[in-house]
Amino acid sequence: MTSRAPQKPSVIIIGTGFGGLGMAIQLKKAGYEQITLLEKEGAVGGTWRDNTYPGAACDVQSHLYSYSFEPKHDWSRKFGLQAEILGYMEHCVKKYDLARHIEFDRAVATASFDSQSNEWVVGTESGHEYRADVLITATGQLNRPAIPAIPGIDRFKGTCFHSARWNHDYDVTGKRVAVIGTGASAIQFVPEITPKVAALDLYQRSAAWVLPKADRPFTALEQSLFRKLPAWDRLYRAMIYWKNESRGLAFTRFNRLLDIFARQARKEAQTWVTDPHKLKHIIPDYRIGCKRILISNDWYPAINQPHLNLITEGISEIDETGVVTSTGEHRPVDAIIFGTGFKATEFLSPIKITGRQGVALNDAWADGSKAFKGITVNGFPNLFMLYGPNTNLAHNSILFMLESQFRYVISSLDSLARYPGAAMEVREDRQSRYCQVVQHSLENSVWDSGCTSWYLDEHGRNTINWPGFTFSYRFSTRAADTADYQFLEPEAGR
Structure with missing residues (x-):
């Protein structure tokens, strides 16, 4: 391949959550100016824009759930609340002059690699088309709400919504409410609405392991120290990081260490839940850590409320006025709230992504999602994924992983810049070997x-x-x- 005068490639980024915004900031710092961020909604923030349910907060400590290159010294609490986290992201947009790079209301429908020009052609639902040398996806894993296919759901005459699309116009005060699901979102909003409702039916498929949350407001003195002594702020962040990181061994190698946390969770449940039926069903029957471990200080007290009904029978259908369980019992409600999580394993859906030789990403991933270092995919040159396959964490901050990916992507783009017009594609043998190692490592994990x-x-x-x-x-x-x-010349130039 003939080397030409270096030229920084143009970039399209899909999404303006933590991944998309942080990637854009680091690209600008590295001298990349031809950057376009496409956002499907009318504002930035990703999951922190969408999840506005009562009690929405982060389960990673504030100082670690923020960019290392943009510390925030005045966090109100040890664990950030939704509005504060969103405000931090909006601050980053303003400080780093990202607004001029963002195009809102641009839901991406298709992205195709043009082998003749080595460009990505991106089409939106609104009919707009964009071209760039490089496509970076920052769509996250928790952006598409999962609604279970319960028969009769469309017949319900009351109010019905998913926690990630909270209906703030609906007042639950004095209402009979059914909550379906007991995942991370329900853990937060159920305690918030329980004091307001007349009755709450909580449908649980499987219990969650719930640990106390070491949360409290920061004092004015602590905030002042963080501001006046940046070194202390950095040391505090480092201490959080290594404390969280130490738990990685328990998840991946020494699962028995997690039994300590299981005993703690059981003790919490036994302290707060006095109803024998509830206590029996609120403690999981699977190994702690196999599913996401949740943290809360008010979940068990909420479960113990006499007007909260914990229902462990399956749901057979929903009719006009309520929910019918698998035992045939009809339970009338005024509203149904789904706390059923997201379609996390459907990476990049519903975007139709087509790589070289017309191969669709869905077909390439027919046997499961695979990516080299969770970032690049064979057959899809100049495509880089943030928060891709096998990059999620159960023990530390995803922002640490994202910042690692920012650096890797920029290193890749710097390589591309030395060969203007070329496209780089991960070799199939390197991708296969990497994915085999990852899957082999997972065999001994608690998951x-x-x-x-x-x-x-x-x-x-x-x-x-x-x-x-x-x-x-x-x-x-x-x-x-x-x-x-492998670096590929445009087919038209061959």
Whole structure:
């Protein structure tokens, strides 16, 4: 391949959550100016824009759930609330002059690689078309609400919504409410609405392990120290990081260490829940850590309320006035709220992505999602994914993983800049070998202990979690090795 004068490639980023915004900031810092961010909604924020349900908050400590290059010294609490996190993201947009790069109300429908020009052609639902050398997806894993296919759901005459699309016009005060699902969102909003409702039917398919949340407001003195002593702010962040990171061994290698947390969760439940029936069903029957461990200080007290009915029977159907359980009992309600999570394993859906030789990403991933370092995919040159397959965490902050990916992508783009017009594609053998190592590492993890969770795809394969320490991932993504890639000239120029 003939080297020409270096030229920084143009970039399209899909999504303006933490991944998209952080990637754009780092690209600008690295001298990339031809950047377009496409956002399907009318505002930035991703999951923190969408999830406005009562009690919405983060389960990673504030100082670690923020960019290392943009510290916030005045967090109100140890664990950030939704509005404050969203405000932080909006601050970043303003400080780094990202608004001029963002196009709102541009839901991406298609993205196709043009081999003749080595460009990505992106089409939106609104009919707009964009072209760029590089496509970076930052759509996240928790952006498409999952609504269970319950018969009769369309017949319900009351109010019905998903927690990620909270209906703030509906007042639950004095109403009979059914909540379906007991995942991370329900853990937060159920305690908020329980004091207001007349009755709450909580439908639980499987219980969650819930630990106390070490949360409290920061004092004015603490905030002042963070501001006046940046070194203390950085040290505090580092202490949180290493404390969280130490738990990685328990998830991936020494599962028995998690039994300590199981005993703590049982003790919490026994302290707060006095109803024997509820206590029996609120403690899980699977290994702690197999599904996401949740943290809350008010979940068990809410469960113990006499007007909260914990229902563990399955749902057979929904009719005009309520929910019918598998035992045939009809339970009338005024509203149904789904706390049923997201379609996490359907990466990049519903966007139709087409790579070289017309191969659709869905077809390439027919046997499960696979990506080299969770970022690049064979057959899809110049496509980089943030928060892709096997990059999720159960023990630390996803922003640490994202920042590792930012660095890797920029290293890749710097390589591309040396060959203007070329496209880089990960070699199939490197991708296969990498994915085999990841899957082999997952075999000894707690996520492989037999439960059914959103970590597993339809084939029972864990395509979500990273099976190791975050610092090992950062080391492996410190720079792109061009030996892992082939560089392709435009077909029209061959």
